[in-house]
Amino acid sequence: MAEDALRLDKWLWFARFCKSRSLATKLCRAGHVRLNRQAVEKSHALVRKGDVLTFAQGDRVRVIEVLELGTRRGPAAEAQALYADRAPKPPPLDPVAQALLRRPAEREAGSGRPTKRDRRRIDRLSDVGD
Numbered sequence: 001m002a003e004d005a006l007r008l009d010k011w012l013w014f015a016r017f018c019k020s021r022s023l024a025t026k027l028c029r030a031g032h033v034r035l036n037r038q039a040v041e042k043s044h045a046l047v048r049k050g051d052v053l054t055f056a057q058g059d060r061v062r063v064i065e066v067l068e069l070g071t072r073r074g075p076a077a078e079a080q081a082l083y084a085d086r087a088p089k090p091p092p093l094d095p096v097a098q099a100l101l102r103r104p105a106e107r108e109a110g111s112g113r114p115t116k117r118d119r120r121r122i123d124r125l126s127d128v129g130d
Contacts, residue, residue, distance in 0.1 A: 006069040008035065008053075009043035014070040016079040017057060032056060052086065063087040 006014075009024040012033075018024035027033055028043035034054040035045055047053070053064045063086040070082045093101070114122065
């Protein structure tokens with residue numbers, strides 16, 4: 001392997017886009033990664049400086065430009081120096097949507113499963129008749 005290139009799965013792992021190298025391999029083999037707009041199905045595809053990777057991560061589509069190849073899986077700051085994020089910024093949410101995201105989930109009191117305290121109270125009430 002040339003010194004100016006690195007396996008795609010290894011680079012994804014070095015840059016901390018995948019928790020393990022085997023997960024990076026699965027991502028590549030499933031065809032979910034594009035290298036310079038070409039679909040890649042082999043994890044041993046070579047990545048070079050200046051290449052652009054496109055893949056889905058969670059609910060986002062990541063567009064990443066490779067700046068450095070890296071030599072190890074280091075800390076997050078070191079990993080972030082390996083790439084530049086070229087994805088367009090998502091549009092800002094309106095204030096109502098932001099408030100809904102910040103507010104914790106609500107439910108009516110007494111709905112759902114009984115707590116341990118509730119079960120003890122129920123048991124005490126049902127034991128009274130015996």
